[in-house]
Amino acid sequence: MMSWMNIELNLLILLPAFSAPIILILDRINEKLRKIFVILSASLSLYFVTALFFANFTDIKKGSFFLQYTFDYFGGPFIINFSMDNLSLFFSLLISMAVFLIIIYSTSYIKYNKAKYYALFFLVAASIQGSVLTADLFTMYLFIEGITVFTTPLISFKKTEKTTEAAMQYLYYGIIGGVFFFISIILIYFNLGTLKIAETALGFSEISGPMQLTIIIFFLLSLIIKLGIFPIHFWLPKAHSACPAPVSALLSGVLLKVYLYIFMRIFWTMISFDYLIELHISTFIMDLALVSSLLGHIFALQEDDFKKMLAYSSIGHIGMILAVLMLNNQAAFYGAMLHIAAHLMMKSGLFLSSGYLLRTAGSHHIDELEGIGHKNRITFGAFVIICLGTIGMPPLLGFVSKWYILLAFLKGKHFFAALVTVLGSLIALFYYLRYISKAYAEVSPELKSASWSADFAELLHFLKGDQLMSTIVYVFTLLIIFFGFSFQYFDMPVNTAIIELLNPQKYIDLVLGG
Amino acid sequence: MHKNFKNITAVVVFILMGIAFYENFQLMPAYKGLGEGVSDYIIRSGLSETGSLNLITAVLYDYRAFDSLGESTVIFGAVSGIVLILSRKMLPVSSRGLSFIVKRTLGIITPFIALFSIYVITHGHLTPGGGFQGGVIFAAISIIFSIVYGSAFDYRRYSPQMKTAFETVGALTFLGLGIAGIFMEGYFLHNLGFLTAETGTLISAGSIPYINMGVGLKVGAGLAIIFYSMIQKTFKEEI
Amino acid sequence: MFINAVFIILFLLGFYALIVKKNLIKMVIGLNLMEAAVFFWVISFSDIGGEVAIHKLNEAAVNFNDPVPQALTLTGIVIGASTAALLLTLIIELNKFTDTIDRDEIEGLNN
Numbered sequence: 001m002m003s004w005m006n007i008e009l010n011l012l013i014l015l016p017a018f019s020a021p022i023i024l025i026l027d028r029i030n031e032k033l034r035k036i037f038v039i040l041s042a043s044l045s046l047y048f049v050t051a052l053f054f055a056n057f058t059d060i061k062k063g064s065f066f067l068q069y070t071f072d073y074f075g076g077p078f079i080i081n082f083s084m085d086n087l088s089l090f091f092s093l094l095i096s097m098a099v100f101l102i103i104i105y106s107t108s109y110i111k112y113n114k115a116k117y118y119a120l121f122f123l124v125a126a127s128i129q130g131s132v133l134t135a136d137l138f139t140m141y142l143f144i145e146g147i148t149v150f151t152t153p154l155i156s157f158k159k160t161e162k163t164t165e166a167a168m169q170y171l172y173y174g175i176i177g178g179v180f181f182f183i184s185i186i187l188i189y190f191n192l193g194t195l196k197i198a199e200t201a202l203g204f205s206e207i208s209g210p211m212q213l214t215i216i217i218f219f220l221l222s223l224i225i226k227l228g229i230f231p232i233h234f235w236l237p238k239a240h241s242a243c244p245a246p247v248s249a250l251l252s253g254v255l256l257k258v259y260l261y262i263f264m265r266i267f268w269t270m271i272s273f274d275y276l277i278e279l280h281i282s283t284f285i286m287d288l289a290l291v292s293s294l295l296g297h298i299f300a301l302q303e304d305d306f307k308k309m310l311a312y313s314s315i316g317h318i319g320m321i322l323a324v325l326m327l328n329n330q331a332a333f334y335g336a337m338l339h340i341a342a343h344l345m346m347k348s349g350l351f352l353s354s355g356y357l358l359r360t361a362g363s364h365h366i367d368e369l370e371g372i373g374h375k376n377r378i379t380f381g382a383f384v385i386i387c388l389g390t391i392g393m394p395p396l397l398g399f400v401s402k403w404y405i406l407l408a409f410l411k412g413k414h415f416f417a418a419l420v421t422v423l424g425s426l427i428a429l430f431y432y433l434r435y436i437s438k439a440y441a442e443v444s445p446e447l448k449s450a451s452w453s454a455d456f457a458e459l460l461h462f463l464k465g466d467q468l469m470s471t472i473v474y475v476f477t478l479l480i481i482f483f484g485f486s487f488q489y490f491d492m493p494v495n496t497a498i499i500e501l502l503n504p505q506k507y508i509d510l511v512l513g514g
Numbered sequence: 515m516h517k518n519f520k521n522i523t524a525v526v527v528f529i530l531m532g533i534a535f536y537e538n539f540q541l542m543p544a545y546k547g548l549g550e551g552v553s554d555y556i557i558r559s560g561l562s563e564t565g566s567l568n569l570i571t572a573v574l575y576d577y578r579a580f581d582s583l584g585e586s587t588v589i590f591g592a593v594s595g596i597v598l599i600l601s602r603k604m605l606p607v608s609s610r611g612l613s614f615i616v617k618r619t620l621g622i623i624t625p626f627i628a629l630f631s632i633y634v635i636t637h638g639h640l641t642p643g644g645g646f647q648g649g650v651i652f653a654a655i656s657i658i659f660s661i662v663y664g665s666a667f668d669y670r671r672y673s674p675q676m677k678t679a680f681e682t683v684g685a686l687t688f689l690g691l692g693i694a695g696i697f698m699e700g701y702f703l704h705n706l707g708f709l710t711a712e713t714g715t716l717i718s719a720g721s722i723p724y725i726n727m728g729v730g731l732k733v734g735a736g737l738a739i740i741f742y743s744m745i746q747k748t749f750k751e752e753i
Numbered sequence: 754m755f756i757n758a759v760f761i762i763l764f765l766l767g768f769y770a771l772i773v774k775k776n777l778i779k780m781v782i783g784l785n786l787m788e789a790a791v792f793f794w795v796i797s798f799s800d801i802g803g804e805v806a807i808h809k810l811n812e813a814a815v816n817f818n819d820p821v822p823q824a825l826t827l828t829g830i831v832i833g834a835s836t837a838a839l840l841l842t843l844i845i846e847l848n849k850f851t852d853t854i855d856r857d858e859i860e861g862l863n864n
Contacts, residue, residue, distance in 0.1 A: 007696070007702075017587055018689060020587075020590070021682055071577075071579070079577045080577075080578060116594050116597070116598045120594060120595060123591045130584070138828075139584065142584045145588060146588050146591065149592050149595065149832075149835060149836060149839060150591045152843070157598070159599070161847070161850035164843055164850065167599075168777075168840065171840055172780070172840070174836075175836050176784070176787075179788055182791060182829060186791070186822070190798060190822075191543075194552060195552075208543075211538070211541060211542065214538050524773050525769070528765045532761045532765050535765075536757060536758060539754075539760070540754065540757060545799060545801055552821065560820075567808040567809075568806075568807045568808075569807065569820040570806055573821055574828075578821075582828065585832060588835055591835075592838060595842075596842045599839075599846055642807065733831075740842075744838075744841065744842060
């Protein structure tokens with residue numbers, strides 16, 4: 001009887017999922033109780049992942065870390081299983097951290113419809129954890145559909161015409177992506193009779209060639225739609241800019257990384273990457289991703305709406321990560337993983353600070369931001385630091401990750417890709433500077449805040465009211481500065497995660513043997 | 515002219531795509547059943563392990579019970595999302611409804627519809643059917659009432675709170691049985707052995723009938739909530 | 754094979770409605786048609802000429818069809834229903850702002 005073994009994996013998904021109805025019930029009883037429960041539940045999820053990390057620290061360091069939870073009958077084959085290897089752990093840790101900070105931020109940002117907001121937010125968090133942990137294709141499809149269904153109401157949370165249109169477009173493309181994913185899964189089932197990722201990986205070579213191509217193409221179409229790569233990208237800036245700031249941070253900072261994780265799981269662990277090279281798809285995706293990256297940055301340059309500009313910049317960064325993943329070697333993976341972590345922190349930080357700026361300026365348009373740099377100086381200073389990190393200024397984390405990506409491109413002799421990376425950074429410098437220079441424009445003295453000492457005095461009340469929001473922004477800023485100087489702390493988790501990508505056979509053996 | 519050109523291009527592209535897909539799908543080997551693997555295992559030992567005659571129900575609520583749980587969570591999320599999205603702007607409602615004959619007939623057949631839905635839910639492990647199907651029939655009752663008696667009807671009889679309570683009870687039943695599975699059988703959502711009775715009787719198949727009831731309640735209440743949120747209940751009536 | 758032809762025709766009809774039609778409700782119908790085509794194909798393809806996978810009392814097991822695709826389809830149908838409900842809700846909500854369901858007349862949906 002191994003019933004209690006690895007039950008944490010199950011709990012990581014179930015805890016947020018069943019926080020949602022409890023939040024709705026508690027809200028009827030007492031609002032304060034609900035607030036406490038929200039924070040408690042969010043911190044418990046974070047605690048479980050970190051506890052898992054520290055409890056298995058030696059295993060992780062050796063690269064032999066593996067947990068599995070199966071729903072099975074004794075003797076029979078198990079049907080559904082969750083598994084956690086180094087790659088999933090890396091993503092799970094990052095995601096739990098970001099989700100926890102975003103929820104704390106929301107407690108002071110969201111002013112109405114709170115109970116429903118948190119319920120949906122926790123459901124999204126559960127789906128995210130689920131899609132990272134699951135080792136079953138159909139369960140993964142279910143979680144992806146869950147993400148689409150639960151985020152749509154959050155996007156149209158403000159209930160204006162613009163947000164409703166954005167949510168509708170998001171949902172249309174989400175459903176189409178889901179249908180394509182379902183077709184691929186069902187083709188795999190009819191050809192191999194299994195839905196487990198590990199068994200599919202073992203048997204994939206037995207499928208006939210054209211069928212392999214069909215499966216790969218439907219998976220690719222689905223994930224390209226979800227990731228917002230160039231030809232089908234136009235829903236992304238609308239959706240990511242329409243919603244409240246914490247939801248933007250969740251969509252742009254966290255969700256895109258989850259889809260990248262699913263991309264890796266499918267195209268490295270399940271379908272061996274050699275098929276993509278053999279069918280010449282990998283070079284095609286790389287070109288597409290590079291074009292997408294360049295276009296994202298260029299569109300960001302001409303965008304006058306602050307949040308839309310950030311969303312276009314996300315397209316640029318995701319395109320770059322996808323392009324570098326296509327190189328399929330150790331150096332490329334290192335840069336990509338580091339940039340995934342960096343982009344998660346930076347974009348979440350930027351979107352969260354955009355929410356704080358909205359409170360002060362009243363609008364996201366560039367003209368309204370005039371002189372905002374003089375108002376809340378410290379928060380805006382933090383914001384500028386995150387901007388510099390996104391552009392890739394040393395010694396921040398964004399520089400380190402971009403540097404490794406550049407090195408990987410140069411090592412692989414992809415000079416066009418290297419050019420796009422550098423050019424992207426240069427364009428990014430221009431579009432961030434546009435906003436920063438506007439914010440520091442000289443304005444009449446009454447618009448400025450009183451003095452520096454008053455600003456610092458405000459810092460002391462870092463948990464009170466609106467100040468909590470800027471505290472979260474500071475946390476992200478400090479993370480970026482800290483890891484910029486000491487990015488070698490990422491070495492161990494990133495390198496062990498790369499082992500999983502380079503050696504998918506290990507995952508297959510562990511799932512089927514354990 | 516220009517518009518026609520666009521349409522014709524689209525049609526031609528679609529026909530070409532269709533031919534390409536058709537050629538590709540023709541390459542699929544005909545499905546002969548697997549003879550091995552999971553589905554064969556379920557066909558062979560599904561009855562003895564779960565006690566459910568209906569193997570599809572056995573897959574849904576036992577072997578892949580986690581998927582069904584996720585699916586009901588998706589419905590739950592969709593319901594709260596729809597309630598969140600729809601704003602308070604009122605649409606006119608009517609309490610006039612259809613003619614007297616239709617109303618009387620509905621009154622006569624309603625108990626039978628309810629009975630049928632309960633039959634479909636409770637016999638989910640014996641005959642075709644189950645929680646989802648029965649729940650949809652159950653939700654249909656309240657939708658038919660709103661059509662026949664006018665859209666103002668349901669609000670006076672059943673408040674949204676009651677439906678939400680039904681939905682929560684259904685969800686908690688599912689979850690509670692899942693957690694009981696951990697403590698009594700060792701795995702989350704494992705079939706509860708002590709509930710099993712003689713195969714073929716109404717209360718056999720372990721926890722499957724109870725999960726069916728929970729899901730039925732949840733789906734019925736959820737769909738009714740979705741429908742009534744869409745037609746926008748108000749107290750302002752148009753006669 | 755007949756099933757494949759029907760599947761592809763239905764799927765592409767749905768896709769055509771989704772891309773070419775200007776009416777938002779017709780787009781939803783197109784989406785549902787796509788999903789329905791996939792589900793139809795799954796069910797009919799998994800039919801190997803056996804019986805539905807439901808045992809009969811006091812009778813030996815016969816040649817059953819695979820129960821797993823049917824269960825997956827059931828799950829897929831429910832998810833399709835909830836997404837369609839969400840989409841229709843958004844259309845109702847959008848109609849309150851714009852008083853139209855024509856895609857061309859709603860500025861935010863044109864790219």
